[in-house]
Amino acid sequence: MPAVTDNGSGPDGSAPDGDAGKARAVPEAAVARLAVYLRVLTTMAEQGAVTVSSEELSAAAGVNSAKLRKDLSYLGSYGVRGVGYEVGVLTEEIERILGLTRQHKVAVAGIGNLGHALANYGGFPGRGFPVAALFDVDPDLIGVPVGGIAVSHLDDIPAVCAERQVSIGVIATPPGAAQVVCDRLVAGGVECILNFAPVVLHAPEHVQVRKVDLAVELQMLSFHVASRDAGNPADGGPVSVTSAGTGVLSRASSNGEVV
Amino acid sequence: MPAVTDNGSGPDGSAPDGDAGKARAVPEAAVARLAVYLRVLTTMAEQGAVTVSSEELSAAAGVNSAKLRKDLSYLGSYGVRGVGYEVGVLTEEIERILGLTRQHKVAVAGIGNLGHALANYGGFPGRGFPVAALFDVDPDLIGVPVGGIAVSHLDDIPAVCAERQVSIGVIATPPGAAQVVCDRLVAGGVECILNFAPVVLHAPEHVQVRKVDLAVELQMLSFHVASRDAGNPADGGPVSVTSAGTGVLSRASSNGEVV
DNA sequence: AACTGTGAACTATTTCACAGCC
DNA sequence: GGCTGTGAAATAGTTCACAGTT
Numbered sequence: 001m002p003a004v005t006d007n008g009s010g011p012d013g014s015a016p017d018g019d020a021g022k023a024r025a026v027p028e029a030a031v032a033r034l035a036v037y038l039r040v041l042t043t044m045a046e047q048g049a050v051t052v053s054s055e056e057l058s059a060a061a062g063v064n065s066a067k068l069r070k071d072l073s074y075l076g077s078y079g080v081r082g083v084g085y086e087v088g089v090l091t092e093e094i095e096r097i098l099g100l101t102r103q104h105k106v107a108v109a110g111i112g113n114l115g116h117a118l119a120n121y122g123g124f125p126g127r128g129f130p131v132a133a134l135f136d137v138d139p140d141l142i143g144v145p146v147g148g149i150a151v152s153h154l155d156d157i158p159a160v161c162a163e164r165q166v167s168i169g170v171i172a173t174p175p176g177a178a179q180v181v182c183d184r185l186v187a188g189g190v191e192c193i194l195n196f197a198p199v200v201l202h203a204p205e206h207v208q209v210r211k212v213d214l215a216v217e218l219q220m221l222s223f224h225v226a227s228r229d230a231g232n233p234a235d236g237g238p239v240s241v242t243s244a245g246t247g248v249l250s251r252a253s254s255n256g257e258v259v
Numbered sequence: 260m261p262a263v264t265d266n267g268s269g270p271d272g273s274a275p276d277g278d279a280g281k282a283r284a285v286p287e288a289a290v291a292r293l294a295v296y297l298r299v300l301t302t303m304a305e306q307g308a309v310t311v312s313s314e315e316l317s318a319a320a321g322v323n324s325a326k327l328r329k330d331l332s333y334l335g336s337y338g339v340r341g342v343g344y345e346v347g348v349l350t351e352e353i354e355r356i357l358g359l360t361r362q363h364k365v366a367v368a369g370i371g372n373l374g375h376a377l378a379n380y381g382g383f384p385g386r387g388f389p390v391a392a393l394f395d396v397d398p399d400l401i402g403v404p405v406g407g408i409a410v411s412h413l414d415d416i417p418a419v420c421a422e423r424q425v426s427i428g429v430i431a432t433p434p435g436a437a438q439v440v441c442d443r444l445v446a447g448g449v450e451c452i453l454n455f456a457p458v459v460l461h462a463p464e465h466v467q468v469r470k471v472d473l474a475v476e477l478q479m480l481s482f483h484v485a486s487r488d489a490g491n492p493a494d495g496g497p498v499s500v501t502s503a504g505t506g507v508l509s510r511a512s513s514n515g516e517v518v
Numbered sequence: 519a520a521c522t523g524t525g526a527a528c529t530a531t532t533t534c535a536c537a538g539c540c
Numbered sequence: 541g542g543c544t545g546t547g548a549a550a551t552a553g554t555t556c557a558c559a560g561t562t
Contacts, residue, residue, distance in 0.1 A: 026482075029553060035478040039457060053521065062459040065521095066555055073523055081522045081561040098478045099485025106477075113376035120372055129477050168480055191487075192480040194473075198298060200321040208483045210476050214453075217469055218365075218388050219294040219357045221427055221451040223285075224467045226358025228450075288531060312543065324543095325533055332545055340544045341540040 026097065030071040036061050037068070038094045045087050053084035105132035107166040107190070109181045110173030111141055111151055114196060118170060119147040132164045137177070154181060161188025168192050175199045182209075285356065289330040295320050296327070297353045304346050312343040364391035366425040366449070368440045369432030370400055370410055373455060377429060378406040391423045396436075413440060420447025427451050434458045441468075 026034070040060045044052060058068035072079065075093045079085045095101060106129050108118050119134050134151045136142065141151045152160050154177070161169070161184075169185035171178050171193060178197035185193060192208035195201055203209050285293075299319045303311060317327035331338065334352045338344045354360060365388050367377050378393050393410045395401070400410045411419050413436070420428070420443075428444035430437050430452060437456035444452060451467035454460055462468050 026486075027553065031479050031482050032475055034482075035472075035475040036459070038478070039474065040459075055521085060459065062461075064555075066557090067553090069522065070524080070554080077523070079522050082520050083562070084521065097482065097485070099481040099488075100478065102485075104477070104481055104484070113379055114373075117372035117376050128481075167484060168477065191484045194476055194480065200295070200299075200319065202321075206487075208480050210480060212471055212473075212476060213294075214471075215298065216291055216294040217453055217471060218363070218427065219297070219359065220290050221453060221467055221469060222358040222363055222387075223290050223293075223356065225363070225426060225450045226356070226361075227285075228465075229358075286531065314543085323533075325535090326531090328544065329532080329546080336545070338544050339540070340538070341542050343543070 026074040030074055031098070033061065033063060033067075033071050034094050034098060037071070038091065038098070041087055041091045041094070045091065049087050051084045051086055052090075054079070057085070100128050102128075104129050104168050105164060105166045106130065106168045106170060107133035107135065107157070107161055107164075107185070107188075108170045108172060109135040109154060109157065109185070110171065110177070110197075111136040111138075111146055112172065112174075115170075115172035116146060118172060119149065121147070129168070132166055133160050135160075135181075154184065157181065157184035158187040161185060161190055166190055168194065171195045171197050171201075173197055285333040289333055290357070292320070292322060292326075292330050293353050293357060296330070297350065297357070300346055300350045300353070304350065308346050310343045310345055311349075313338070316344070359387050361387075363388050363427050364423060364425045365389065365427045365429060366392040366394065366416070366420055366423075366444070366447075367429045367431060368394040368413065368416065368444070369430065369436070369456075370395040370397075370405055371431065371433075374429075374431035375405060377431060378408065380406070388427065391425055392419050394419075394440075413443065416440065416443035417446040420444060420449055425449055427453065430454045430456050430460075432456055 037057060040057060041052070044057075044060070054065040054069045054072070058065040061068065069079075072085070072090070075097055078089050078093050108115050108131060111119060111134055115134070115136070119131060121131070131147065131149060134146055134149050135154050135157055136151050137154050142153050144151050154173075160166075166185075166188065167190055169182075169188075169190040169192070171181050171185075173181050175197045178195065178199045179201060182193060182195070182201045182203055186203055186207055190207070193201065193203065193210070195209060195211040196213075198213055198215055201209050201211070296316060299316060300311070303316075303319070313324045313328045313331075317324040320327065328338075331344070331349070334356055337348050337352050367374050367390060370378060370393055374393070374395070378390060380390070390406065390408060393405055393408050394413050394416055395410050396413050401412050402409050404410075413432075419425075425444075425447065426449055428441075428447075428449040428451070430440050430444075432440050434456045437454065437458045438460060441452060441454070441460045441462055445462055445466055449466070452460065452462065452469070454468060454470040455472075457472055457474055460468050460470070
């Protein structure tokens with residue numbers, strides 16, 4: 001029962017989800033895009049936009065307008081026919097559906113290059129994801145503040161996470177340590193895990209696991225180059241322009257670099 | 260015509276791809292998984308495995324066996340009925356289809372926290388992706404070697420990339436600089452781009468663009484937590500356990516941390 | 519006249535289930 | 541008997557195209 005497995009909705013394709021209330025089930029693919037729309041909307045709001053049409057917003061988000069409208073329709077009807085969407089309203093609705101109205105404390109395990117970068121990032125995407133705990137095994141690091149938070153030992157993950165009410169665990173350890181760290185995060189009560197380690201994690205079903213894998217990304221790019229060079233003139237078939245559906249870090253350091 | 264847009268195969272759904280030769284068109288989703296199988300196979304080979312069944316391999320990769328077999332069938336028929344797959348053969352075939360038989364030189368633009376981590380990583384996933392150039396705007400960084408390679412100025416991207424035959428550009432700059440950097444990478448002849456900056460990039464169609472977005476990942480996790488807490492008892496509907504389909508960094512630093 | 523919301527058609531992806539081979 | 545390869549069925553996701561609203 002690995003959580004990483006894409007076991008759809010389980011064996012039963014049932015669950016007619018008689019959702020009486022608001023939003024109907026939002027497809028996974030749409031959720032990823034909603035996060036992108038949110039970012040675009042924020043930018044637009046900063047530039048003083050009050051309303052947007054599906055055409056404008058979709059262009060800025062790099063999707064087609066029908067898809068955008070369909071995605072937004074999962075939230076309910078917040079647009080005005082003949083006019084468009086109110087930037088403020090849409091922003092709020094997306095934040096609501098994405099659960100951004102509450103804080104999600106983040107713990108980062110593995111303070112190597114990447115972990116360090118994440119820790120220094122101090123406070124993920126536009127508030128809402130404060131880094132609350134850091135973990136490593138290196139004795140030289142324990143107790144040292146990184147990005148304002150003292151590093152604790154990996155052994156203390158369960159206790160510290162429970163105490164600080166961490167809800168998201170980020171694994172940036174080497175592959176060998178990832179599963180143990182995962183288990184401890186789960187023991188500490190985290191609700192979801194973002195895994196940067198190149199291993200398939202096994203976690204209980206109630207824990208959401210997502211992974212970010214640089215090797216996979218590069219190899220997918222390699223595949224596209226290869227399939228263009230190879231046989232068929234155009235790589236055009238089922239495979240072409242892609243988007244990982246995942247995004248990136250958001251603020252600049254003193255040097256103006258990401259993370 | 261933004262390359263990041265998931266504009267399928269373009270307006271024409273045609274291209275019956277009369278692939279005479281080997282592999283039939285490999286679906287995008289399968290490509291991502293092939294990279295994972297490859298990693299698992301490598302691990303198994305190290306442990307002395309000579310053959311694997313679809314059951315074993317799929318379990319280790321966190322997918323179901325039917326999916327694995329279907330994925331492998333895109334490569335051709337390299338299994339033996341009643342027996343399984345030869346680890347060595349399968350490894351080679353996957354490497355071939357992913358285009359890992361040739362080197363892909365990588366350039367990293369934006370030597371901030373993340374860029375630094377990537378540069379130090381020195382040589383991405385199991386050879387095949389050597390870092391050949393680094394770029395930044397910071398005068399204090401220009402000329403300084405990071406992970407063995409001197410940092411060049413962003414202005415020199417086209418020249419340096421062309422000269423060093425870079426085929427993959429990694430963007431780790433702040434969002435504001437990303438599009439310019441992208442344009443320069445394209446001018447320098449890179450064939451694909453991995454974008455860590457939280458912006459929608461516009462690139463010519465022949466350039467593959469993939470993005471990795473931490474904000475999106477976190478917000479997707481947030482969504483799942485929210486939808487569990489909220490209305491419906493189980494989050495079960497169409498949305499449940501997920502995998503970004505992307506993976507991670509691969510080697511450990513002296514401290515044993517990823518990247 | 520401009521623009522949203524959405525059923526219906528289409529395409530992609532996953533899963534089933536079983537024929538065929540060792 | 542165990543296991544692969546794959547059509548066919550089921551499910552998920554995208555795009556069309558147009559009715560409905562302001």
